[in-house]
Amino acid sequence: MKSVDEKASLSEELMESLKAHTAKIAVVGMGYVGLPMAVEFARVGFDVTGLEVDQRRCKSLCKGESYIADLQNSDILEVIHQGSFHPTSDLNTLRDADVILICVPTPLRKSKDPDLTAILSAGEAIAENLHRGQLIILESTTYPGTTEEILLPMFEEKGVRVGEDFFLAFSPERIDPGNPQFSVKNITKLVGGVTRMCTELSATLYEQIVSKVVRVSSARVAEASKLLENTFRSVNIALMNEMSIICKHLDVDVWDVIDAAATKPFGFLPHYPGPGIGGHCIPLDPHYLSWKARLSGYEPRFIALASEINGAMPHHVVDLVSEALNDSGKAIRGSKVVILGAAYKPNVSDFRESPSMEIMEILIHKGAKLSYCDPYVPEVKVGNDILTAVVANECTISEADCVVVITNHRDFDYEMIVRKSPIVVDTRNATRKFADLGKVYFL
Ligand SMILES: NC(=O)c1ccc[n+]([C@@H]2O[C@H](COP(=O)([O-])OP(=O)(O)OC[C@H]3O[C@@H](n4cnc5c(N)ncnc54)[C@H](O)[C@@H]3O)[C@@H](O)[C@H]2O)c1
Structure with missing residues (x-):
């Protein structure tokens, strides 16, 4: 049995390292979402490992070459030269991380069912390297329940308890590639943890780089809110598409x-x-x-x-x-x-x-x-x-x-x-x- 003091010291230690920017962060998936996030954390001095299974992308990053329009080569080179950004495809480096952000793709199968293959493989690699005191945040867009129904059991199977030994949350990514007005830093970030402490730690992490962080009541609320945002867009665009067809019939612009x-x-x-x-x-x-x-x-x-x-x-x-x-x-x-x-x-x-x-x-x-x-x-x-x-x-x-x-x-x-x-x-x-x-x- 762990004492109350022992549990508290784990979260306190992590909280201090987040505020002092001494926590080691691993970002899994160096795409449109993961790469800008990793660069932003590295800029403010965190030690960031960028995990990428695509060898071509990984090699480009090691050479300081960006493949994302919103980031210049100089942005990547700056954090590499600063010694705060380390791109790699070695998933074993996850064991050194205090914080892990999952930013892998969430495509659909041909049947339009969710394809969680990348989340599952990232989750397995994290479970293999899990240790006490780690904070894991899922950022990939997915259905309500993924964090608690899929990731949580994978980690607790290792004999650790959420909110006590490790911390788990969902934080949707709202980045809008190509939008010069809004970037990681000034888009309000939502955070929903599996426990209150999970929410608090995750919010503190993002507060180091994002101007406004909003804590929501659960991981499920955070997951569902992202889907509401994008469903809202899909439905309203569809309404305008139908309106355009109606207007054609009525000869109105x-x-x-x-x-x-x-x-x-x-x-x-x-x-x-x-x-x-x-x-x-x-x-x-x-x-x-x-x-x-x-x-x-x-x-x-x-x-x-x-x-x-x-x-x-x-x-x-x-x-x-x-x-x-x-x-x-x-x-x-x-x-x-x-x-x-x-x-x-x-x-x-x-x-x-x-x-x-x-x-x-x-x-x-x-x-x-x-x-x-x-x-x-x-x-x-x-x-x-x-x-x-x-x-x-x-x-x-x-x-x-x-x-x-x-x-x-x-x-x-x-x-x-x-x-x-x-x-x-x-x-x-x-x-x-x-x-x-x-x-x-x-x-
Ligand atoms: N692109 C956007 O504008 C955007 C905006 C908001 C949210 N999202 C969501 O964010 C998530 C990521 O999207 P993206 O556009 O960055 O995807 P992406 O395809 O650009 O990048 C994902 C990266 O993850 C890598 N990857 C896959 N499995 C991996 C693993 N197990 N370990 C390490 N790396 C792995 C891929 O090789 C790829 O480089 C998705 O859930 C997406 O819906 C995307």
Whole structure:
């Protein structure tokens, strides 16, 4: 039996080391989420190990090379030279850590069920190296209950008790890659621990680098809140996508309608239509919530409907391209179509789940002579074809029969595009200012 003093001294010791920045931190998964977090902790003097199983990523980090647009090589080099950041693929280093953050991917299976493979393998590696006094925080987006139902038993199986021997919490990551206004430091961080002390220790950790930390009542609340945030976006984007189709039928400009509604100072939060949804979060996360709700006997409807509407948008865009070409007496087959943007959102290189991929695949299937421009994405695989990006210059644009704006990267010269292309299909309202200079079809 451990004495009350012994239990208290473990948490006190950890608390002191968090405040003094002497705790050793390991971040598992050096992706869009884990890497910026690791760099931020290393900057303020914590000793941070960045664990990454992808050897290519690990080698890049060791050389001080960033593969994430929001971080420069100099950001990585700074903390490596400072001696506070150590990238490695050696999971045994977890035994040296006082704090472990899990930032691994949480994809979906083909059946749209959660795929927790990466959380499970990270959890196993942590369990193998678990020791008393460690704080473990899951940051990967997942369904309510993952921290307590999956990770907690894996660790307690080792004969240790949460809140006494080790500490466990969930803290959702809200980073928005490519957003210059918000980064790790100024996005409010939610923390929900399995016990009160778990919450307190986790909150103290983040308070060392984040301007505002909010303690919530449980890990489940923290897990569910992240899914609510992303389901909210998915459903509202779907509503605007449907509104854009309704407006087409009614011959009203949906973008004008949204701008007009957004003048209301309360009760309306503008969302915008687009070619579909992409990235690692919005298309996936709501299905984590559905899956868990279904297990408890409730079939969510909003999530399914939003997924259906958003998922149909790439076909709607192709219909618009077909209509636009048809107006000029052309068919998709044989027409030169230039896609602007492969990434799922502006000014980032991430093209996971990007609707651009599906739009390109359908257009190729329909016989278009297709090329794409994206300064952030040099190459993509579309079906069986490998496509290399071309530059969106006057030559490329003026040779096209139709240019389709899928991603509104800031790098594109929209005035030139409208002037030089015979037809523009714009799914992002990016060319609005120049619409009078050419022939633009808006979503
Ligand atoms: N990308 C975003 O904008 C964003 C925003 C908020 C939350 N999230 C969530 O954060 C989590 C991570 O997302 P991401 O975009 O950073 O993913 P990512 O794919 O960019 O990075 C995850 C990294 O983890 C590595 N990895 C996988 N299993 C590992 C293991 N067992 N040990 C060590 N490394 C391992 C992968 O090789 C990869 O480099 C996901 O749950 C995601 O939903 C992502």
